[in-house]
Amino acid sequence: MMQTSSPTPVQHIITPETRAAGIQLYIKRDDLIHPFVSGNKWRKLKYNLQEAGNLNKDTLLTFGGAFSNHIYSTAAAAAMHGFRSVGIIRGEETLPLNPTLSFARNAGMQIHYMDRSRYREKDSPELIRQLREEHGDFYLIPEGGSGLLAVKGVRELVAEISFPFDYICTPVGTGGTMAGLIAGAPPAAQVLGFAALRAENYLEEEVRNLLSQNNSTNLPGWHICHDYHFGGYARIDKKLASFIASFESSFAIPLDPVYTSKMFFGLLDLISKGYFEKGKTIIALHTGGLQGKAGMQPKIEKLLAGSA
């Protein structure tokens, strides 16, 4: 299967917040898992590629936004494993192609755009049937790669952590990674998600749906925190931009502006507010996703310049 540097390292970091609260914080560096199939997307694709092979499919079809880490990763993974790939991109074509889509196209992905109202139907059998008429038989990977096989791939990463912990944290987009951590974490641990987008309750529902086919009855407790989305998906402000810059200069660990920065900001904020009891051990999953940063860098720099 996909070549990998898994198991990925687990790195201890000390911040003013962890020191003051007496918390041990470790980062599971899934951002280092593969140069092109990053972090949780590698975990989520692994068994999907295997299944596509088992079913003798030669084409993968999936959905995503124009800056999607999932589109980027699927294009790379498909090319490495000899699959054709089709990416259905939400919205209109914008030229020149952004770095995510030009990478995907160079990797051989066929890019098709879908208007937003039709895109909303992406899970409907009728739309899938139409897509099969247009693109032939394909192996369907849902948006964000989330599904039962994603849960199976993500849960494996927990077993790579060789010491006991009390909490394991992840950013949340579609909920697939969260569901995988819940499926894989020991029952005494807690799984804490940080929503990267504005969502009332549907992320919890997604997680529950993904877990409902899991027949384990003894799952750990879990909670999704909705206080750190910074106004919505891919929204960033001066505070978050400065946080990224200072985190990167302190620890030499890159953060992406859409997911991991919001989790670390939220996690350190909760630690400083006394959310975690003294002596607890926390694992934060670095889900990768750094490819999209190039496209947002001008905005980040503008925000930082404004903070002088």
Ligand SMILES: *Cc1c(COP(=O)(O)O)cnc(C)c1O
């Ligand atoms: C896609 C992605 C997420 C969200 O994962 P879900 O399983 O969709 O919740 C989190 N972090 C990064 C870096 C991602 O690319």
